Amino acid sequence: MINENGSLSIHSENIFPIIKKWLYSDHDIFVRELISNACDAITKLKKLDIMGEYTIPDNTHFKVEVKLNENNKTIQIIDNGLGMTADEIKQYINQIAFSGAEDFLNKYKDKANQEQIIGHFGLGFYSAFMVADTVTIDTLSYVDGATPVKWECDGGTEFTLSEGTRTERGTTITLHIGDEGKEFLREYPLKSTIEKYCSFMPYDIFFINENEEETKKETDTKEETEEPQPLNDTNPLWLKHPNDCTEEEYKAFYRKVFMDFKEPLFWIHLNMDYPFNLKGILFFPKINNEYENMEGRIKLFNNQVFVADNIKEVIPEFLLLLKGVIDCPDLPLNVSRSFLQNDGFVRKISDYITKKVADKLTGLYKTENESFIKYWDDIHPFVKFGSLKDDKFYSKVKDILIYKSIYGEYISIKDYIEKNKEKNKDKVFYVTDEQQQSQYIELFKQNEMDAIILSHSIDQPFISHIESQEKDVKFARIDSDLSDSLKEDSNEEELKPATETLENLFRKALANENLKVKVESLKNIDLSSMIILSEESRRMQEMSKMYGFAGLGGNMPSDETLVLNKKNSLVQYLLDNNTNETKLEDITMICEQLYDLALLSHKPLQPEAMTKFIKRSNALLSRLAL
Template sequence: MSTEKGNLSIHSENIFPIIKKWLYSDHDIFVRELISNGCDAITKLKKLDAMGETSLPEDNEFKIEVIVDDKEKTLTFIDNGIGMTDEEVKQYINQIAFSGAEDFLNKYKDKANEDQIIGHFGLGFYSAFMVAEKVTIDTLSYKEGAKAVRWVSDGGNEYEMSDSDRTERGTKITLSIGEDGKDFLNEWTVKSTIQKYCSLMPIEIYLINPNKEEPKVENEEENGEVKEPEAPKPLNDTTPLYLKKPNECTDEEYKEFYRKIFMDFKEPLFWIHLNMDYPFNLKGILYFPKLGNQFDTMEGQIKLYNNQVFVADNIKEVIPEFLLLLKGVLDCPDLPLNVSRSFLQNDGFVKKISNYITKKVADKLNSLYKKEKESYEKFWDDIHPFIKFGCLKDDKFFDKTKGIILYKTTTGDYVTLEEYLDRNKEKHENKVYYVTDETLQSQYIKMFKDNGMEAVIMNTTIDQPYISHIEMKESENNIKFARIDADLTDSLKDEDSTSEEDNKKLSEEVQTVFRKALANENLTVTMENLKSEDISAMIILPEESRRMQDMSKMYGMFGMDSAAMPSNESLLLNKKNKLVKYIIDNKDNENTDIFCNQIYDLAMISHKQLSPEAMTKFIERSNKILQKLI
């Protein structure tokens, strides 16, 4: 053909500045776009061959090659796919935003299945100008008698077309890299970008560096045979595990896929294999990593693909927020993507996909609980923050999982809420007692155990909002949660022959002694007969007050920290304890002040951490008491 020059037909205004600066949020996206186009071209040719529209040689091997040449300052993408005629170049390249894949589907819509056609967007090719000063296309169509075509443009509105010397079917795109793209003349940069976006593409991708000095490998003789050097290996896995049926996959294959995709060598707890064809096409694998108690600082990673082409990580429109704590791969060709393939339209169809994923996760958890209860309990400490977070975020998820939410008790076993209430109904009166710190609250835990009572362990960040959520959901059943030190249940008290009036008078007298000794006029002191004589005192803080303090600490309410809030803590003294009896009988003794302070601090240590100043005084006072004993 004779050389032809012309102006690019652009549907709106000059689109190149938009491509370079705004259309693609990630600078390296052009690698994905050009490889995707090559993969698309090969897929088209394979479909034409399958439909009898063309005939390919039996030994034909499809592949995509990416050549990094830092000396020539070029980056080249080569495929052996369908290729283009000069008319197709004019139509698909010169008329920007006209999608070749869309035209192909319209032509063969009765014969071809569009699932495997990747290139739905005509602007993908032009992402090359993000890094290239000049782009050259050499292409030869599969059609018999077709002539090779060369197309050249420097990123302006002009192009030049002429005959090409290409002799092989397919397309070669050469980027003459400019200053903006010099990082992509580095082999490692290109390799890592391909692995980021194209690691699961269905056509083998090879990276070539013509300037790299390969280590000399001498043919070794092994068992009398000459050992040949290893053949080049593709950078991608063309048949990722999620494309198989779940019953065809082994546990080791699931673990190996996890290690390869996420570079995480800690084994996942378990996984969910999604395999759906109707009413939408969705495949993938979701893994449950070990979350532990610090889930609030952990970020999962769910990779979204479209026909094995990476789109983005953690897209909230498709993946419910609480599932973003997991790790996984989702491939959904039906997702409505915008031109950059980087963001999703938040519509009803996407919502259905999100609901389906949520349902499958809930179904898996229920199946584990019913069929593998022992394993479910073993996983519980790692997965419970995720499940509770899901219950807070999604009412449907809560409805499906509320019956399998476990509570670890102070006796060491795992029970549902219903089981806990049923086996403690005689002493707990429809109340759930919980522990937030097993070390600090050990005195209260021991007191519960000594009296045949139990509490549940709720020591993660998510537990406080979750408790409020459960109380709201179970309001009809009047279920209430109370921290183990929130109040003194009647089950822990012993009979007291003292009249109410006399007890009140005694409490006021002892309160005066403690207020003077502690220099705290706001301290409230109460007296009770506890079943255990060993406990001298306890700090009691009503549940409502404690929750308000926790909220102020979490959200900075009232413009103050929790220490500045009014405190409703009270000191409960055990009248059966010998030290308390001493104070009652010796209110004016020289040692009374030091004993009052010691009793108060001992009670406070079992309630919360002492301040540095209070801890220093407590240690000094303990030494003085020991010296008095000597």
């Protein structure tokens, strides 16, 4: 007959209040800890069966039940695992921070492998006190002739241990929920938490709302009810061999886990047993236009137990743009299983994942090039982000980086330079806004020149990174300079008088003494004016805006140059009539209009300038209509 009172053996002074209040950052973690403990109890019993120390009865259905009773303010977690004796309760429950799983492994380390034993620390059970005022354990050990045991504690350091009434092997943990856990007395939050943490645990988990069951009995409801369904999938896709998984299974898994009904582009199935155990699936989703807003989710598991989303110590930062699951039983977890020790082992896992992703991309490029090109518009921000964040990743993928040209083709930088060497002199011209820079694109096409499209916000830091890594590559935006291929052969000295005349004319008309003007003889006679801004100046302006350096950005003098085409009739008109006082009004309007037209092809006009441009355009059209 058991009848005992005692004090919990606490290994550190005043640790219990810390455990109760601050052991975990999220109070819902008690669901994971108690259900994973229940799964552990089943796993241990199955291992004892394998080792011949116990025989599991035929037709045993191993399961975990979670029972909610809102009226009684209780939550119960029930398993049919190996149970505990009074001595084991004293050892595993009363001695806080003594790990039952760890002790079990030490005892049987020569008889069974260590897979699938979840618990590594003895504090998980005490997460119950974050939401419960009182916790009761009713348990019966698998050992022949064992006496059922009841343990109860009200959250202090005192407990009671007595003989219990349980008649079947296993354990029932009853939480008498207090004010801090009252939200879990509702079905939806509790079931949602179970699904969050326990969706892939290795044994069926059933949810029972006892108040609903009582209501049915009271109303004598005789309607047929469906067979109860577990809340979890005990054999998740990532545990299967890739050869045994179909395309539809991958897509269905993706939809179910991430609630994303846009199909993933492709995926990588990770399956490694040595030098560490790691399995998982990484999906490449269709991603947003701006990489800052891309929000992937890598769910980290330990033996099918959910640990956390997006653990940066394990998963390289750039891979957090993906969606996927990674299950690694070998990861060193801390007491809460929510943070990882940043040690060499973890870095090896991170390096392995990075290598597998790089290998997948290079494999696609080499063996399924059409598919790779089809995916590129969606995956290029991810690949570029990875190249910026991880030099090893960049070294593996640099030869598969491709760029869309203004002709709609995809080309590497190496091929672009080789193809355009004569006209570009080793410069890589690029476009950031196809609509805004359409005039420059058309000019390039007319002269059979090419440029690549770099319209994503990640492209600016990315090209700077490329230039730092590849010394022979220099990027220049399409409006940063005039290639000799766009000009007629002309002597710069011959154009100097025209440049001086028009610069003075435009400065006066626009009331801008700092305006820079350059006259060129362009091949395209219809092009009257355009703006160029040196690549260095533009990058400096963009950088200062990005980082908010007022001294560099807003106060930085503009380095834009207005280029006027001497072959154009409007420009020639200005040269012919610049001293004609009777046409001063017309000349001023034409100067303003040519400048605004050039600016419009370079960047958006400010609201006030746009209003003047529209008013002036109407005035010019009215004159033509007279």
